[in-house]
Amino acid sequence: MRRFLILFGREVSSAFHQPLAYVVLFFFLIVTGFNFQAGVTLLNTGGGTVTMVQAFFNTVYFWFPFVLVFPLITMRVFAEEAKMGTIETLMTAPVRDFQVVLAKYSGCLFFYIILWAPSLIYFLVFREITGVKAAEALGSYFGAYGMLLLMGLLFTAIGCLASALTDNQIVAAVISFAAILGFFFLGLLSFLLPSTGTFLRELTYYLSPVEHMMDYSQGLFDSRPVVFYLSSTFLVLFATYHIFQYRRWKS
Amino acid sequence: MIKVEKLTKRFGGFTAVDGIDFEVQKGEIVGFLGPNGAGKSTTMRMLSGFLPPTSGKAEVAGFDVFLDSLRAREHIGYMPENVPLYPDMRVHEFLRYRAALKGVPGRRLKERVGDVLELCGLKDVEKKLIGNLSKGYRQRVGLADAMSHEPDLLILDEPTIGLDPNQIRLVRDLIRNLRRHHTILLSTHILPEVEMVCSRVIIINKGRIEALDTPQNLRAHLAEAGQILFDAIVPDARAAASTLRSLESVQSVSHRADGEWTIFTIHPKPGQDPRESLYEQAVENKWRVREISRPPVSLEQVFAEVTGGEES
Numbered sequence: 008m009r010r011f012l013i014l015f016g017r018e019v020s021s022a023f024h025q026p027l028a029y030v031v032l033f034f035f036l037i038v039t040g041f042n043f044q045a046g047v048t049l050l051n052t053g054g055g056t057v058t059m060v061q062a063f064f065n066t067v068y069f070w071f072p073f074v075l076v077f078p079l080i081t082m083r084v085f086a087e088e089a090k091m092g093t094i095e096t097l098m099t100a101p102v103r104d105f106q107v108v109l110a111k112y113s114g115c116l117f118f119y120i121i122l123w124a125p126s127l128i129y130f131l132v133f134r135e136i137t138g139v140k141a142a143e144a145l146g147s148y149f150g151a152y153g154m155l156l157l158m159g160l161l162f163t164a165i166g167c168l169a170s171a172l173t174d175n176q177i178v179a180a181v182i183s184f185a186a187i188l189g190f191f192f193l194g195l196l197s198f199l200l201p202s203t204g205t206f207l208r209e210l211t212y213y214l215s216p217v218e219h220m221m222d223y224s225q226g227l228f229d230s231r232p233v234v235f236y237l238s239s240t241f242l243v244l245f246a247t248y249h250i251f252q253y254r255r256w257k258s
Numbered sequence: 259m260i261k262v263e264k265l266t267k268r269f270g271g272f273t274a275v276d277g278i279d280f281e282v283q284k285g286e287i288v289g290f291l292g293p294n295g296a297g298k299s300t301t302m303r304m305l306s307g308f309l310p311p312t313s314g315k316a317e318v319a320g321f322d323v324f325l326d327s328l329r330a331r332e333h334i335g336y337m338p339e340n341v342p343l344y345p346d347m348r349v350h351e352f353l354r355y356r357a358a359l360k361g362v363p364g365r366r367l368k369e370r371v372g373d374v375l376e377l378c379g380l381k382d383v384e385k386k387l388i389g390n391l392s393k394g395y396r397q398r399v400g401l402a403d404a405m406s407h408e409p410d411l412l413i414l415d416e417p418t419i420g421l422d423p424n425q426i427r428l429v430r431d432l433i434r435n436l437r438r439h440h441t442i443l444l445s446t447h448i449l450p451e452v453e454m455v456c457s458r459v460i461i462i463n464k465g466r467i468e469a470l471d472t473p474q475n476l477r478a479h480l481a482e483a484g485q486i487l488f489d490a491i492v493p494d495a496r497a498a499a500s501t502l503r504s505l506e507s508v509q510s511v512s513h514r515a516d517g518e519w520t521i522f523t524i525h526p527k528p529g530q531d532p533r534e535s536l537y538e539q540a541v542e543n544k545w546r547v548r549e550i551s552r553p554p555v556s557l558e559q560v561f562a563e564v565t566g567g568e569e570s
Contacts, residue, residue: 013358024346092342096403099306099338100359101331256310257269 011106018084018114028118031079035072035122042068043129059133059141063126064151064224070217073158074191078180080118081166084111085251089174098255108248112167119159123152146226154223157236158216162187164243171251191216259284259411259441260305265314267300267465274300276465277314282458284410287437289456289473290445293565297465298445299339302415305443306336319410332361335409335440339416341400345389349380349399352388353406360407374402378432394425401432405440412436414444418451430455449558463565476560488522488536489549495520501539507532519548 022028046062063069088094097107130141130148142148169183170176194215200208212218219232260282267275275297282288290298303309305316307327316323321330344352353371362370375381378398383391388399397417404412417433418426426448434455436442446452452459453473461469461476469476492498495513502511502522507530513522526532533550540547 010359010361013355017355017359021344021346091344092338092340093344094342095303095308095338096336096342096356099308099331099334099336100356101328101361102359103328255308 010102011110014102014106014110015113015117018110019117022080022083022114022118025083027079027083031076032122035076036125038068038072039126039129042066042072043126043133047133058143058147059130059139060147060151061142061221061224063129064155064220065217070191074162074187075184076119076122077162077166077187078169078184080122081115081163081170081183082176082180083170084115084167085170086173086176086179089254090176094255104252105248108167108171108244108251112164112244112247115163115167116159119163120156123155123159127152142226144226146228147224150223150226150228151220154220154232157233158219160240161236161243164240164247165190168243168247168250171247171254190214194218259286259319260443261317262301262305263315265301265304265316266312267297267304267309268312273465275304275311278462278465278467280460280467280470282441282443284441285437286458287433287442287444287456289452289459290443290462291447291449291452291459291561292445292462296462296565298462299415301462302336302413302443302445303338306334306413307331308336332407333410334413335404335407335411336413337400337404337415337417339419341396343388343396343399343403345387347388348385349388349391350375350384352399353402356403357406362407370406370408374406377405377435378402379428394421394428397421397425397429398432401429405436408439410441412440412442412444414442416445416447418446418448426451449561461561461564468564469560477555484552484555486524486526486533486536487549487551487553488524488547489516489519490522490540490545490547491518492520492543492545498522498543498545501543502536505532505535505539506530507535 043063045066045068046059049062049066050057050059057065085094088097098104133139133141142151165186166179166183169186170179172182173179193211194217195211197208197211197215197218200211202208213231213235219229222229223232260280262278262280264277264279265275266273266277278297278301290302292298300309304311305318305323307323307330310324318330319333321333323330347355350371353374354367357367357370357374358364375384378401380395380398380402383395388396391399397420401414401417404414414433418429421429430451433442433444444456456473459469459471459473459476460467488502490498495515498520499511499513499522502508502524507526509525509527511522511524513520515521524532524536531552533552536550537547539545540550
């Protein structure tokens with residue numbers, strides 16, 4: 008555990024040692040701020056069928072930075088060490104492979120959480136100024152942020168996997184971006200497919216992040232996405248662990 | 259300290275290391291010598307637990323490097339070729355992180371980092387970013403990292419490559435001072451370095467060990483077959499050469515002119531020394547002699563001989 012914490016600390020500090028972190032944080036704040044403003048506009052004009060939380064988490068302005076940010080967070084983690092050769096000193100220290108993989112993954116996840124944390128303030132400000140509740144119930148917050156975390160778990164894992172595949176950060180970013188975007192659009196298919204009840208529609212509905220977020224941000228809890236995100240995260244991390252080992256062994 | 263048996267590494271169809279065996283005792287400094295691509299780095303990577311071997315086994319400090327890798331690694335300080343470091347960290351931060359990672363307990367961290375900073379002459383750059391350091395300093399940071407957890411064995415892959423002569427001397431002195439506390443396995447291209455620092459030499463070529471001995475023995479071994487220079491004024495060089503060739507202890511003679519002098523290069527028969535009879539010949543024929551000598555054989559020649567390169 009001590010070794011894991013040391014590695015985790017190193018991951019977090021290295022994430023914040025690079026200028027990219029601040030560029031990402033800055034632009035992310037701008038885009039989510041804009042998203043929030045768009046949500047307020049929607050409430051002003053559209054009438055009272057949605058709450059602020061729902062308006063915030065279900066727009067294209069939310070999904071766009073959400074999908075884009077994972078490759079930027081994760082592309083570095085394995086690819087950079089492989090490129091610089093520091094993987095050699097790292098893996099000849101008495102640390103286990105899974106400790107390294109988990110530490111790197113947790114480091115990325117930590118940055119992801121830092122990225123989203125300020126958005127909570129928006130809702131507080133909203134209530135303070137307008138006197139209107141941002142959500143009907145507390146469950147709406149838990150739902151939306153819980154789903155944000157669940158999706159983050161999986162997509163961060165996908166990014167780590169892509170980074171473990173290559174020495175090149177750009178290649179890693181492109182792979183994870185393509186994979187995440189592909190998954191995201193697969194979920195959108197459920198809106199396009201006409202009839203309910205067909206297998207493909209059921210499947211894409213089951214996988215759709217957009218659907219998940221729509222339910223959860225209303226405070227509707229459904230156990231299926233939880234199982235899906237947790238199990239697939241585990242699967243992807245497991246693959247990452249093996250690819251990480253495999254690439255070292257054949258180098 | 260190190261025990262290697264039939265260690266083999268294949269990459270696809272290419273055999274990088276081909277069934278090598280050797281042992282290193284505690285307190286030795288062993289030089290690993292060989293041309294590029296001979297398998298030095300691969301062997302060191304396997305010993306440090308970074309690469310698993312295709313077959314064979316290796317033990318460090320009594321722990322199998324592959325089956326008991328974590329415990330073996332605790333006894334190894336490894337500095338890879340080109341010294342990869344994190345450029346975004348400060349020197350003391352980096353060493354602290356590495357020492358902690360390698361199991362130095364929290365209360366001893368400060369003392370350990372202070373010690374290696376002192377030992378490697380890094381005190382004046384401890385607050386600098388590693389990315390801003392010169393090559394020589396980075397090499398020393400790498401060395402400081404390798405010994406930060408007081409390992410029994412240091413594995414240094416080309417510790418002096420790319421340094422200027424002054425820096426090479428500094429690093430070399432550092433390594434020599436380390437011998438009191440550590441067993442050291444280092445690889446290098448620089449032959450005088452091996453002679454100066456190492457107590458034993460392993461010459462490796464195409465994945466096989468070609469020679470394993472002390473530098474002195476290796477040299478003595480080759481010296482038996484070494485050449486002799488005979489430098490004299492003779493009336494007729496060809497005639498003189500054939501006279502010399504007829505000597506019992508001489509294998510072959512070649513000659514070239516140097517002004518009025520003729521320089522003969524004489525290969526003696528194995529284990530024989532014809533210098534006395536050369537002198538007698540010179541006296542007999544009234545040749546004026548400038549030099550009869552047996553130039554010392556350098557490790558470079560041993561190296562060239564053993565690895566099948568061109569003799570210098």
